[in-house]
Amino acid sequence: MPWNVPDNNTDVEKQLEAPMPWIGMYVAAASLLCTLAMAADVFNGFRSKKYWFPSKYFSLNATSLTLLAVAMKLPVDLTTRMYTATDRLAKVSSLVFMSTAMSNFLTSLGSMGDKDILMNVTALGILVITVTTNVCIQVIQLHSFLGGRLVFAEEVLAVCSMLLLLVMFSSSALMIPSTKRYLETKYKEMHKSALIEEQVEMGRITTDKLRVLIKKYWVMAETSSPQFVIARSVMSTSSGVMTLLISLVFLEAQIRMAMEFKILDQSNSSYGWSTKWILLTQTIGVVVATIAPASRWFVAISFRSSNDVSSKSIKSAFTVEGYWTQKMVEWKQGSLSFKIRHLKRRKVVHDLRGSIIKLCIFAQFLIVLASKLVLLVSVCITSPPVSCFNFVKKLKTQKQISNSDTSRHREVTNNTEVDIEHYVMLLEGEVELPKQTLGNICKEVDYIIQKGKMHKPKNLLNFLYKSRNFDGVTEFDSHQVQSLHSQYLPYCWSLPVVTLTSIALAIPHIEKHKSNNLLNCVTEGLPFVELVDKNFDRKGSLSNMRTAADVVWVGVELYHKWQDNDLHETSLKGKNSTEILQELSNKAEKTVLEFKSDARDCLMRNPLNWPAKVIAANSMHRISRTMLLTHGIESDKTDEELFEQLSVMIADIIAACLTNLARVMTMKCHSNAIEEREKSVREAALLLGETEEILGLLQQRELPVLLDCDQAAYIEEWRAFIKKENKINQEPMSRHNAEIDASKSKKEHVTIEVEG
Incomplete structure (x- = not known):
C-alpha cells in the first residue's frame, strides 16, 4: 500500500519540531552536569588550598566527552534557523563553554597512561574538529548574509580558541611520557636517599618517625604529581590566558547584546523557550570553568614574581627543554613499526616519516616558545601589582613566619629536623616553588593526620587494654583438636x-x-x-x-x-x-x-x-x-x-x-606507581591520625623478638614462634622440678633409714 504524502507540509514540520524545546532542556541538563563537576573541582581546590585545581571530578574521559558532545547540539545544528539575539548568544555560549571546559580538564592528562592519553585526545580532537567543521559549513553557506549575522566575530574567536586549545592538548600529551619517565628516575634516587636515612635511624618505628616519614614522601608525591607538573607548565599558563580572554569576549558580547536587545526575549528558533535555559546554564558554566585556568595562570605568575629571576626569565623564554620533544625524537630515531621487505621502499618510508616528525618537532618548538613568551609578557605586565600584593601580604604575616620558621622550610618534630626543600621534585628549567606553596603542602598532610584523629577508634583503644600479652594468638586453636582434612x-x-x-x-x-x-x-x-x-x-x-x-x-x-x-x-x-x-x-x-x-x-x-x-x-x-x-x-x-x-x-x-600498622604505613609511602603515589601517601597519613594512640599503646608492650620482621606480618609465624618460645621456657622449669622431686625423694629415703 503506497504511503499517503500529507498535503500540508507545515503541519508535518510542526509535529517534528514539537519536541525540540525538550531536546534543548536535555542540552541544558548536560551543560549543568559539566558545570557541577567543574564546580566540585573548584571547591575541592579551595578546600585543600591547591590553587592549581587538580581535575578530580571533571576530567577528560568518555563521560565528560559525551556530555560535551550533547552540550554542542546548537553549534552542530545546520538546519535550525537561529538568527535572533538569544539564539545567536546561545550558539556562541556553547562554543565558549567548550573552550573553557577543555582548558579546565587539561591537567587530567597527567593521571592517564600513554594509551589512555592517545585515545582521549583523539576523541577530543574528533569532537572539536566536528564542531568546527559544522560552524564553517554554516559560515560558507550563509556568507551572503554575514553582514547581518549577530556576534559573528565572537563566534569566530570561540572556534579559534577551541582549535588552539586542541593544539595545546596535543603538545602537552607529547610531553607527558618523557616527563613521567624523568620524574620516576628522580623519585627513585630520592627514595634511595630517604631509605638510607631510615636505615641510619634504625630502631623501633615511633609515631614521630612515622610523621616525619609521611611528610617526606608527601612532599615528593605532591611535587611530582603529573597533574601538578602540567599545571605548572607553560601550556597550562597559555590555556589560562586563552580561557580568560575568550570569557571576557563572551562577557562583552552579552553586555553589547543586552544593550541592543532584550536577550532573553529574542528567541525564535525551534528550540523555543529552552534556548534561554541553555544560555543561562552555559553562561554559569563559563564563569565556573574560568576560575581554575585563570588561577593556574595567576599562580604561574606568582611563582616567577616571587623568585625574582627576571634576567633568567628572558633567557628561559627562548629555551625549549628536552622533555617537550624527547618522545618525538625517539620516534624519529626508532625503526618502523611495520615491515617493508623492499629496502628502497623502506628507506623512502623511513625518510618520509622522519620529515613529518621533524616538522612536528619544529611545530612543538614554536608552540612552546609562544607559550613561554605569553608567560613572560604576563609576568612583565602583572609584576608591579603582584609584587605590591606580595609585599603587603608579607608584612601582615611576618610575625607568623618568624614564629613558625617557614623561611627555612624545616619541619621539626621532637628534635627531628627535616629539610623539606630537599624532597621537592622539579623539572629541568622550573623555578623553585614559593615558600607559601611548600607551606600549604606541609599543612595539608597535617590536616589529613588531624582529620584521621577526629575518627580515631575510641572503643578499640579501650578494648586493647584487655590484652596483657599475646598468648591469645596461640590459645584459640589447639593441636589436640583432630583436623577434618589431612592438610592444615x-x-x-x-x-x-x-x-x-x-x-x-x-x-x-x-x-x-x-x-x-x-x-x-x-x-x-x-x-x-x-x-x-x-x-x-x-x-x-x-x-x-x-x-x-x-x-x-x-x-x-x-x-x-x-x-x-x-x-x-x-x-x-x-x-x-x-x-x-x-x-x-x-x-x-x-x-x-x-x-x-x-x-x-x-x-x-x-x-x-x-x-x-x-x-x-x-x-x-x-x-x-x-x-x-x-x-x-x-x-x-x-x-x-x-x-x-x-x-x-x-x-x-x-x-x-x-603491631604491623607502622610497616603498612611505610609500605604505602613506598608506593611506586606515579599515578597512585599521592593517594597512597594520603591513606598512610589518614591511617596515622586514626591509630596514633593505638601505636603509642602497643609501643609500650614487649614484643616477641621474631627472627625476621616479615614474620610479624603473619599470624601463623607468631603462633609457631610463641609455641617454640614457650617450649624452650618450659624445659628448664621441667628440669628444675625434676631436681626438686629427686631431692625430696632422697631426703625421704634418708629419713626413713634414720627412723629405722
Missing part, C-alpha cells in the same frame, strides 16, 4: 577474630551491653586487621581466608547470624556454654564433611581452594573444639568468665596484628 588450613588475622566474636555473642547469660560493646570494638578494629591482611598477602595465598572472614562478619555485624544460625536465639536456647560450643562445633563439622563428600573437583582437594562458607566452618569447628577442651579442663568456669576469656583472646590477636 592456615589462618589469616581476621578469620579467628570473627570466629571468636561469633562464639562470644552466642554464649548465654551475658548482659546485652557487654555483647554490644564487644561487637562495637571488633567492628572498629576489623578494618585495620583486614588492612594488614591485605597488604602483606602479596601472593594472594590467603585470599580465600580473608573472603571467608568478610562473609562471616557481614552476617554477624548486620544480622547477628553465623551462617544462617541466629546467635541470639542460640544463646537463649542453650542451657550453658558447653552446649553452645558443642552445637556450633557440630554444625560446622557437618558443613565441612558434607562439602567433602559432595566435592568432585580436583581443586577442592586443597583446602586453600575451599569456598568461603566451608573455610569459615572449618575455623569454627577447630576453635569451638579448642574452647570445649579448655572449658572441660576448667569445668568450674562460669559463662561470664568464658566470655571474658574470649574477649581477651580477641584483644590479644588484634593487638598482635596491629
Whole structure:
C-alpha cells in the first residue's frame, strides 16, 4: 500500500519540531552536569588550598566527552534557523563553554597512561574538529548574509580558541611520557636517599618517625604529581590566558547584546523557550570553568614574581627543554613499526616519516616558545601589582613566619629536623616553588593526620587494654583438636577474630551491653586487621581466608547470624556454654564433611581452594573444639568468665596484628606507581591520625623478638614462634622440678633409714 504524502507540509514540520524545546532542556541538563563537576573541582581546590585545581571530578574521559558532545547540539545544528539575539548568544555560549571546559580538564592528562592519553585526545580532537567543521559549513553557506549575522566575530574567536586549545592538548600529551619517565628516575634516587636515612635511624618505628616519614614522601608525591607538573607548565599558563580572554569576549558580547536587545526575549528558533535555559546554564558554566585556568595562570605568575629571576626569565623564554620533544625524537630515531621487505621502499618510508616528525618537532618548538613568551609578557605586565600584593601580604604575616620558621622550610618534630626543600621534585628549567606553596603542602598532610584523629577508634583503644600479652594468638586453636582434612588450613588475622566474636555473642547469660560493646570494638578494629591482611598477602595465598572472614562478619555485624544460625536465639536456647560450643562445633563439622563428600573437583582437594562458607566452618569447628577442651579442663568456669576469656583472646590477636600498622604505613609511602603515589601517601597519613594512640599503646608492650620482621606480618609465624618460645621456657622449669622431686625423694629415703 503506497504511503499517503500529507498535503500540508507545515503541519508535518510542526509535529517534528514539537519536541525540540525538550531536546534543548536535555542540552541544558548536560551543560549543568559539566558545570557541577567543574564546580566540585573548584571547591575541592579551595578546600585543600591547591590553587592549581587538580581535575578530580571533571576530567577528560568518555563521560565528560559525551556530555560535551550533547552540550554542542546548537553549534552542530545546520538546519535550525537561529538568527535572533538569544539564539545567536546561545550558539556562541556553547562554543565558549567548550573552550573553557577543555582548558579546565587539561591537567587530567597527567593521571592517564600513554594509551589512555592517545585515545582521549583523539576523541577530543574528533569532537572539536566536528564542531568546527559544522560552524564553517554554516559560515560558507550563509556568507551572503554575514553582514547581518549577530556576534559573528565572537563566534569566530570561540572556534579559534577551541582549535588552539586542541593544539595545546596535543603538545602537552607529547610531553607527558618523557616527563613521567624523568620524574620516576628522580623519585627513585630520592627514595634511595630517604631509605638510607631510615636505615641510619634504625630502631623501633615511633609515631614521630612515622610523621616525619609521611611528610617526606608527601612532599615528593605532591611535587611530582603529573597533574601538578602540567599545571605548572607553560601550556597550562597559555590555556589560562586563552580561557580568560575568550570569557571576557563572551562577557562583552552579552553586555553589547543586552544593550541592543532584550536577550532573553529574542528567541525564535525551534528550540523555543529552552534556548534561554541553555544560555543561562552555559553562561554559569563559563564563569565556573574560568576560575581554575585563570588561577593556574595567576599562580604561574606568582611563582616567577616571587623568585625574582627576571634576567633568567628572558633567557628561559627562548629555551625549549628536552622533555617537550624527547618522545618525538625517539620516534624519529626508532625503526618502523611495520615491515617493508623492499629496502628502497623502506628507506623512502623511513625518510618520509622522519620529515613529518621533524616538522612536528619544529611545530612543538614554536608552540612552546609562544607559550613561554605569553608567560613572560604576563609576568612583565602583572609584576608591579603582584609584587605590591606580595609585599603587603608579607608584612601582615611576618610575625607568623618568624614564629613558625617557614623561611627555612624545616619541619621539626621532637628534635627531628627535616629539610623539606630537599624532597621537592622539579623539572629541568622550573623555578623553585614559593615558600607559601611548600607551606600549604606541609599543612595539608597535617590536616589529613588531624582529620584521621577526629575518627580515631575510641572503643578499640579501650578494648586493647584487655590484652596483657599475646598468648591469645596461640590459645584459640589447639593441636589436640583432630583436623577434618589431612592438610592444615592456615589462618589469616581476621578469620579467628570473627570466629571468636561469633562464639562470644552466642554464649548465654551475658548482659546485652557487654555483647554490644564487644561487637562495637571488633567492628572498629576489623578494618585495620583486614588492612594488614591485605597488604602483606602479596601472593594472594590467603585470599580465600580473608573472603571467608568478610562473609562471616557481614552476617554477624548486620544480622547477628553465623551462617544462617541466629546467635541470639542460640544463646537463649542453650542451657550453658558447653552446649553452645558443642552445637556450633557440630554444625560446622557437618558443613565441612558434607562439602567433602559432595566435592568432585580436583581443586577442592586443597583446602586453600575451599569456598568461603566451608573455610569459615572449618575455623569454627577447630576453635569451638579448642574452647570445649579448655572449658572441660576448667569445668568450674562460669559463662561470664568464658566470655571474658574470649574477649581477651580477641584483644590479644588484634593487638598482635596491629603491631604491623607502622610497616603498612611505610609500605604505602613506598608506593611506586606515579599515578597512585599521592593517594597512597594520603591513606598512610589518614591511617596515622586514626591509630596514633593505638601505636603509642602497643609501643609500650614487649614484643616477641621474631627472627625476621616479615614474620610479624603473619599470624601463623607468631603462633609457631610463641609455641617454640614457650617450649624452650618450659624445659628448664621441667628440669628444675625434676631436681626438686629427686631431692625430696632422697631426703625421704634418708629419713626413713634414720627412723629405722
